[in-house]
Amino acid sequence: MTTDSTKNERYNAREAEPRWQKAWDERGIFATKNDDPRPKYYVLEMFPYPSGRIHMGHVRNYTMGDVVARYKRAMGHAVLHPMGWDAFGMPAENAAMDRKVHPKAWTYENIATMKAQLKSMGLSLDWAREIATCDPAYYKHQQKMFLDFLNAGLVERKQSKVNWDPVDQTVLANEQVIDGRGWRSGAVVEQRELTQWFFRISDYSEDLLNALDTLDRWPEKVRLMQKNWIGRSEGLLIRFMLDPQTVPDKESELEIFTTRPDTLFGAKFMGLSPDHPLAAAAARKNPKLAAFIEECHRKGTAQAEIDTAEKMGFDTGIRAMHPFDPGWKLPVYVANFILMDYGTGAIFGCPAHDQRDLDFVNKYGLGNTPVVCPEGQDLKTFVITNTAYDGDGRMINSRFLDGMSIEQAKEEVAKRLETETRGNRPVAQRQINYRLRDWGISRQRYWGCPIPIIHCAKCGVLPVPEKDLPVKLPEDVTFDKPGNPLDRHPTWKNVKCPQCGGDARRETDTMDTFVDSSWYFARFTDPWIANAPTDRKQVDKWLPVDQYIGGIEHAILHLLYSRFFTRAMKKTGHAGLDEPFAGLFTQGMVVHETYRKKNGEWAMPADVKIETSGEARRATLIATGEEVEIGPIEKMSKSKRNTVDPDDIMESYGADTARWFMLSDSPPERDVIWSEEGVQGAGRFVQRLWRLVGEIADVKAPEARPAQFGDAALAVRKAAHRALANVSDDIARLRFNRCVAHIYEFANALGEAIGGIETAVTPDLAWALREAGDILVRLFHPMMPHLAEECWAALGHKMLVASEPWPQLEPELLVENTITLPVQVNGKKRADVTVPRDAGKTDIEAAVLALDAVKRALEGKSPKKVIVVPQRIVNVVA
């Protein structure tokens, strides 16, 4: 079939894409109305930090979200698909220090650049709802909620140990301490006790853990990570009496937490955290102990040190009495491996069944007694030397517990000790402990949301009165000195006490930026409301987010904080639900080959040319022709220079090609390898679709639907509706790589159908081809929206395909009249058999046994059994 030569023009993405973006903008078709009566669908991608330019990870993330948004819109939903900026944070301050630009100017310039980049991707976003967390119109509400949380008992001020950088004069997060040194200054980090603000997330430990089971549209992996992070363990709090002759001051007992009360008869020592009050009390009388505790404090910030740190202890001289035998005295050690903020900061050590305790006793010669014996183990040969036994078994060497299982022994110990009282209190009680700690939100930083608190020498710590909100960041600050610019601002921090009117001081700490991102999804539902953080009507309407999409790196912190924050908002009346994200999808990274020059420097993909001959690939620098080594495929990063700039791809191939390639091949949860060949393949397909649609547009079809369809026409219609069914199902399940494959298949089938036309097109086939063309364009529209508009127009439609409904499936076209079943003999495929769709088992069996291939495979033997699985397979067992 020949085509008009004018239709042979290539599709020009660079010209077409801005044109269609403008058309969408002018018609405002992506603006969401809060009074839209259709069923709601809220799709959200994790909003970006305005670092400067978008990267390929953003392209992947936002493409996926956009496919879902466009699909749901076509399915008749009122879709909320907003975008904003996680705009507070350290990089802006670093830029201020390095380049003398104000953080605010730097941030807003980046936002402008990145917004233009996102717009060039053709995303169907409602930009009218755009928010930036550094805007006082946003953080004012965050301050209001902080005060509400404070009133509701969800915020607390307490002392805590922090990593302190003495050069930059700021607190560092654990991730910012590298090998014991500050990541910016390189100074040795100190441990300091500071008074900080905390959100009481640990009050919700149990709820946050239990509710994970209700999040059935979250990846199992993320739920598991959160479960481990919350870290629930059941155990027993036991009060040990101390030997009065050995105790300093008025201490008389020591409370410990254990999950293994069954091993109580294997105890060899008691351990105290260096921060334990009893350790401090003992140190007051013992300078050597005090020195040891000091030594412990100096170490222990750097991860590497903790990994390799030797178990060290110091005998306090105090002796504890065994709860079941007052005559049995246990030495009380201060030990460097015991944490103050878990349990009670004190343990009893059972070396035979705990590796750390074993390492400890082996160093100090305290010995061990096994009390759990593995099933089938000979008691006489059961000795623990260097490896503790933490498996199952029977109790031994344990008096009244002997012979019991671990579970029985735990229960027996708990029962005995919780019914025994001392000073009107039970000696032991059951307790559930969580690893999750309260969320410290104080940062000694400028570029963050100010904590709305005033410190008055007379009246104490006071909230800023609501009428004075927002507490705005002053803009006249300097970054020439280390430390927090707010702290040395001449006027900002000096205020009058709202209670007594005397001189008072503002809180100069700002909030952790994770606070900003813990509620932005709620603000999107009505970003205009000025007198409250949220409009309850809109929050109730739109939340939870139906589909949240982002990187796995946020599996714990951001997602856990948001879950807590939503609960806190519920308690203070700002929201009505517990779980903000009904569906979560974590996408994989974008990775790329690395290229290394002879001198060891990395080369950028854009500067490298790849040649292939046979199976060998060779990379050379375009500029000089120097051969570079092709290295392993790694996450795109500045350090390895294996990044590809989205702008370059948009420029040379267009947004649709980039979007299509991002969705092809790799399943969305896995890493995708960005390759030049892959992009070219996607670009080829864009042109192929354009030609194919051009050919269909040339077909003269009757207005009316024909009453009858011939074989060729029916085949086209079946291919179209099968593709429709498959693609719909796969988009709904976010299996974009399969959508892509099905669209390829469909385009291949259509291409063959048109190529097979020899003379004139019959009216029924012409009609079927036009129908198939319309379906094809609407199917790929969510992935390649600009090309789809261009094709839709070429097919003669006047409306935008972006506001067209999804095609109607005709299910009867999915049903075949005859089916071809594979035929196995003894489990090996030998033939196919084609039978009517509703053929009975006996008919199929007869047809199968008549096949030559089956007779041959049976070698004259008669079959023992014929298994016929309807619609699936036939297996002949000889």
Next chain:
RNA sequence: GCCCCUGUGGCGGAAUUGGUAGACGCGCCAGACUCAAAAUCUGGUGGCCGCAAGGCCGUGCUGGUUCGAUUCCGGCCAGGGGCACCA
């Protein structure tokens, strides 16, 4: 150390969840068009044997369950991720 995931052609991956292994794409090979190139189109492409028809082998390794296993169960190997002195 504890917990979890993954392993299929040269490559990315598919397989209706126990029923034809390798869809679709990339790459490669051959051909058509062209003075040539680009672009495009056609055919081939897991391995081995065979002119062919066809046969044998094949989803990390190794056992098992089953008429039938990439899929389920046991053991091992390899790679990746999370937590990490949490008592």
